Amino acid sequence: MGAVHVMWLRQIKRYWRSRARMIGMLGQPVLFLLALGFGLGPIFQAAGQGDFISFLSPGIVAMTVLFSAMFSGIEVIWDKQFGFLKETLVAPVSREKIMLGRTLGGATVAMAQGIIVLLITVLIGFRPTWALIIPALLFMFAIAFLFTSFGIAIASKLEDMQAFPLIMNFIIMPIFFLSGALFPLDNIPSILEIITRFNPLTYGVDGLRGALTGVSHLGFALDAGVIVALCAIVFMLGSYLFSKVEI
Amino acid sequence: MPDKNIIEVNNLVKKFGNLVAVDKISFSVKAGEMFAFLGPNGAGKTTTIKMLTTLLSPTSGEIKVNGFDPTKEKHETRNSFGIVFQDPSLDNELTAYENLDFHGNLYHVEAKLRKERIDYLLRFVGLWDRKDDYVKNFSGGMKRRLEIARGLIHHPKILFLDEPTLGLDPQTRNYMWDYIKRLNKSEKMTVFFTTHYMQEAEQYADRIAIIDHGKIVKQGNLRELKAATKTKSLEAAFLKLTGKEIREEQGNVKDRMRITQRAWGRG
Numbered sequence: 001m002g003a004v005h006v007m008w009l010r011q012i013k014r015y016w017r018s019r020a021r022m023i024g025m026l027g028q029p030v031l032f033l034l035a036l037g038f039g040l041g042p043i044f045q046a047a048g049q050g051d052f053i054s055f056l057s058p059g060i061v062a063m064t065v066l067f068s069a070m071f072s073g074i075e076v077i078w079d080k081q082f083g084f085l086k087e088t089l090v091a092p093v094s095r096e097k098i099m100l101g102r103t104l105g106g107a108t109v110a111m112a113q114g115i116i117v118l119l120i121t122v123l124i125g126f127r128p129t130w131a132l133i134i135p136a137l138l139f140m141f142a143i144a145f146l147f148t149s150f151g152i153a154i155a156s157k158l159e160d161m162q163a164f165p166l167i168m169n170f171i172i173m174p175i176f177f178l179s180g181a182l183f184p185l186d187n188i189p190s191i192l193e194i195i196t197r198f199n200p201l202t203y204g205v206d207g208l209r210g211a212l213t214g215v216s217h218l219g220f221a222l223d224a225g226v227i228v229a230l231c232a233i234v235f236m237l238g239s240y241l242f243s244k245v246e247i
Numbered sequence: 248m249p250d251k252n253i254i255e256v257n258n259l260v261k262k263f264g265n266l267v268a269v270d271k272i273s274f275s276v277k278a279g280e281m282f283a284f285l286g287p288n289g290a291g292k293t294t295t296i297k298m299l300t301t302l303l304s305p306t307s308g309e310i311k312v313n314g315f316d317p318t319k320e321k322h323e324t325r326n327s328f329g330i331v332f333q334d335p336s337l338d339n340e341l342t343a344y345e346n347l348d349f350h351g352n353l354y355h356v357e358a359k360l361r362k363e364r365i366d367y368l369l370r371f372v373g374l375w376d377r378k379d380d381y382v383k384n385f386s387g388g389m390k391r392r393l394e395i396a397r398g399l400i401h402h403p404k405i406l407f408l409d410e411p412t413l414g415l416d417p418q419t420r421n422y423m424w425d426y427i428k429r430l431n432k433s434e435k436m437t438v439f440f441t442t443h444y445m446q447e448a449e450q451y452a453d454r455i456a457i458i459d460h461g462k463i464v465k466q467g468n469l470r471e472l473k474a475a476t477k478t479k480s481l482e483a484a485f486l487k488l489t490g491k492e493i494r495e496e497q498g499n500v501k502d503r504m505r506i507t508q509r510a511w512g513r514g
């Protein structure tokens with residue numbers, strides 16, 4: 001087994017062993033789905049925007065993937081504090097491989113969480129176009145990969161979990177709320193439009209929604225191009241910052 | 248080349264802000280030697296080991312480990328050593344066996360040999376019947392034994408041991424040192440260790456360096472150290488060189504937290 005594989009496997013084992021807790025973390029997206037979906041659905045429909053559950057479901061799946069991926073990445077801080085990180089840092093393995101294994105592990109976990117929520121959306125009435133499920137899963141994976149790398153990049157620069165509330169309120173939440181996960185991007189104020197255009201998740205959500213419902217605002221090509229390019233850039237940035245970690 | 252230096256350190260300095268943790272030290276370790284690095288708490292031993300093992304970059308000075316510069320040739324340096332850290336470094340959410348297997352994989356120990364060594368070492372440290380238990384349920388001493396076992400899965404050119412036997416009972420300490428000594432002989436493995444048990448250094452070290460306040464105050468073999476201080480034991484020589492004042496482990500908050508954790512057997 002190579003280093004990438006063992007790093008990946010470690011994340012999967014940890015996920016499986018804390019599955020009760022991980023399933024518990026799905027409470028939040030499901031609450032969003034139910035409260036907003038059924039609460040705002042009638043208004044959305046009255047405004048001539050169609051079925052809100054269909055619109056919202058891909059956004060909630062993306063939310064789940066975003067949160068799980070960021071948490072997985074930021075977990076590196078725990079490894080730092082509990083000391084396990086030293087074990088990987090002195091290993092005769094390239095930093096890129098360690099980073100890749102860890103990112104793939106976190107991304108797989110985030111995917112699993114996203115798929116569970118996708119199934120829940122189907123249970124409450126979402127009807128995706130199954131024909132494009134493969135591109136949909138690829139978009140989910142890209143979101144997962146991007147934000148796990150991003151989480152690791154952030155964690156590489158931090159000493160402890162004290163900054164976590166700041167990261168939550170000033171990075172994760174804005175990325176989620178300003179991405180078009182919850183509202184359509186047409187006819188929004190131009191300042192908001194500009195902000196959403198600079199938000200990586202916008203492209204992930206739009207691509208995912210395009211694949212699952214056939215309605216995409218920015219177009220598949222742009223969505224896929226931006227998210228893949230960002231995956232590469234943020235992964236390299238994360239590897240670089242990770243290689244600079246000192247204990 | 249029996250007298251080749253496998254570790255060379257020249258004027259090594261590490262500062263943390265205003266604190267000079269390692270203050271222009273120079274020493275060398277010969278290939279195949281067992282080298283003890285002794286000093287009171289906070290003397291700078293761990294910091295030195297971290298710089299030798301690529302975990303920290305020096306403020307200034309030169310290091311060669313197995314001919315490589317740990318600041319530039321990190322990968323080659325990492326290929327040359329194994330280490331048992333002073334602080335906890337296990338994954339508590341994995342089992343004992345999984346922790347060792349993870350390590351063997353990272354160090355490219357081929358599957359059959361890996362299994363053989365892991366099985367042997369788990370029995371050796373008395374954890375065979377606990378191999379499938381999560382490490383989080385282990386006592387401090389069990390974790391320490393597991394960390395030592397892990398450090399011995401691959402046989403590197405240089406083995407760093409930072410207070411490896413702290414908190415272990417005398418029987419365990421003895422047979423671990425005997426095993427390490429045998430590896431040192433049979434595999435020509437260089438061993439660089441720190442300890443607070445003077446008897447371990449007396450019995451197993453070929454040469455000893457004594458460090459205090461970040462400076463090396465004396466180095467040589469046991470006979471030389473005793474002669475230079477006109478004392479009869481290493482303990483007496485050590486106390487004469489480093490004084491009798493008790494050292495607080497100053498450290499930052501994180502260090503103190505780790506120390507407390509370990510003291511409570513949870514590290």
Ligand SMILES: Nc1ncnc2c1ncn2[C@@H]1O[C@H](COP(=O)(O)OP(=O)(O)O)[C@@H](O)[C@H]1O
Nearest residue numbers: 263268287288289290291292293294497498499
């Ligand atoms: N990361 C760090 N930041 C600030 N000070 C540190 C850090 N690591 C160690 N020190 C300080 O450097 C000195 C040497 O520590 P250390 O090398 O751990 O000593 P030893 O291992 O000999 O007990 C101590 O005063 C310690 O508090």
Ligand SMILES: [Mg+2]
Nearest residue numbers: 292293294333
């Ligand atoms: Mg120390």
